[in-house]
Amino acid sequence: MSFASRCDRSPVWSALQQRFDAVGRSFDLRRAFADEPQRFADWSFQAPELLADLSKNRIDAETLALLLQLARDCGLESQRDAMLAGEAINHTEGRAVLHTALRAPAGQGLFTEDVQASLSAMLSYAESVRDSARSGITDVVHIGIGGSDLGPAMVVRALQSFTQPGLKLHFVSNVDGHDLAPVLRDLKPATTLFVIASKTFTTQETLANALAARSWFLAAGGSDIARHFVATSSNTAAAAEFGITTTFGFWDWVGGRYSLWSVIGLPIAIAIGAENFRALLAGAHAMDQHFAQTPLEKNLPVLLGLLDLWYRNFHGFSSRSVAPYHQGLGRLPAYLQQLEMESNGKGVDREGQVLPYATSPVVWGEAGTNGQHAYFQMLHQGTDVIPVEFIAVKRTHHGPHIQGELQERLADQQRKLLANCLAQSQALMQGKSFDEALAESAPTASKALDAATVARHRSFSGNRPSTTLVLDQLTPRSLGALIALYEHRVFVSGALWGINSFDQWGVELGKALCGQLLPRLSSGDVTGLDSSTAGLLKHLLA
Ligand code: F6P
Secondary structure (H helix, E strand, O other), X not given: OOOOOOHHHOHHHHHHHHHHHHHHOOOOHHHHHHHOXXXXXXXXXXXXXXXXXXXXXXXXXHHXXXXXXHHHHOOHHHHHHHHHOOOOOEOOOOEOOOHHHHOOOOOOOOOHHHHHHHHHHHHHHHHHHHOHHHHOOOEEEEEOOHHHOHHHHHHHHHOHHHOOOOOEEEEEOOOOHXXXXXXXXXXXXXXXXXXXXXOOOOOHHHHHHHHHHHHHHHHOOOOOHHHHEEEEEOOHHHHHHHOOOEEEEOOOOOOHHHOOOOHHHHHHHHHHHHHHHHHXXXXXXXXXXXXXXXXXXXXXXXXXXXXXXXXXXXXXXXXXXXXEEOHHHOOHHHHHHHHHHHHHOOOEOOOOOXXXXXXXXXXXXXXXXXXHHOOHHHHHHOOOOOOEEEEEEEEOOOOOOOOHHHHHHHHHHHHHHHHHHHHHHHHHHHOEOHHHHHHOOOOOOOOOOOHHHHHHHOXXXXXXXXXXXXXXXXXXXXXXXXXXXXXXXXXXXXXXXXXXXXXXXXXXXXXXXXXXXXXXXXXXXXOOOOHHHHHHHHHHHO
């Protein structure tokens, strides 16, 4: 395929800089809302399973028109189509990028026969495990890391109310034994299934935990390893060498951080069942179609990706905070960190030329309202402007055990949750002027300070941007659409930046140095090390 030019090589790049200097830098959200009574209607967009309110962002129609032109100049549509057509867009590894094929309905999409066969085998195995009367399994321990952990762990937690009681899912990822040890404490070999998830089956952490789990299993009286250990991997040979006889395989065109839709989703399928897993895929597929077919100016992943570029490269915002107002989405920020930062945390373009502009922002966050009582202080009054992404879910889904008065109480808590979510984005935007703060009483402020000083501490600059995504309910389908939205948005900004969003060479150096240091942790030999590493190593061994 031919790759269109990088964003900075489009003539629109300098037009965007001019637009930023003329309008963007001084853009005031409060003025925009006062001047544009239709601002919410104009800047909210419907995509499958969700509504996105972009109106509280520092953007106007002319800037968006320039950004859309930039997308066209960069050949965004042809880059997207190349991905969907299975071209080897991950050129540094010579691989196609086809997570979208995993969620295409049967008969559609590339490799459909292989995909459907793998899906059916995985789902029927998951159903057999879920039938605990037959399987005898009460606990599933999923061992994997990065893309082989974050997606499944995030989804299983998010869809907790769709899981069946009596079957517990545990996720172990860290090479730190403090991750595995407490999980093993309450388990019995006869009722435990270990799923060893590793695309490469070479990952240090996963193999170490798998070996430790096997030792525990045998020491605790387990005997049938073949029945109690399965693998999900594209390296079936290595899994077999480990002694695992049942491996659900997948393909090199599924990237690790895009793999929850593949057999790596086995713990999800065990937790929520085949029908719900298919609904997760269907929601993602609906978003794929939206991304593939909707004109750019109404295409939500495109709009979000363009906004990300506008903020990163022109406003210079270096981070974005994600605030899901749903406890089930508590692991979403961690999942998005890998998705976005491992994909777009790159410093060279596709030809290997050093980039003269910034790429991935830092992505971080916490479920609301918890974050409000931790770092929101900084979002409101700190010296950095950090765009916030709120995710609100209209309706609750607590499960049948919530009845009567408790149901009423939780319904009230849901109203409180939503009020908090709306209030935070409103507060970020509106702020509070010095005069407003001065006019207010501040009963808890020190009487030793004069009113003007107190007012300076109590005022808010406001004009802080946010996006709000609204889901009707957190279901397998809506979650699938939400995740796919984020995947495609990351694709969009990566495509415009002209980078390969699908490799991750940046993780290699640390792994190699770890390999060299590991024997020194036994021998204590510090010869040739820099004084910091040598000093720390000696201190650790003393
Ligand atoms: O952290 C690097 C990485 O390669 C990720 O991209 C990947 O998701 C993770 O390690 C786990 O890899 P594997 O599934 O091969 O064990």
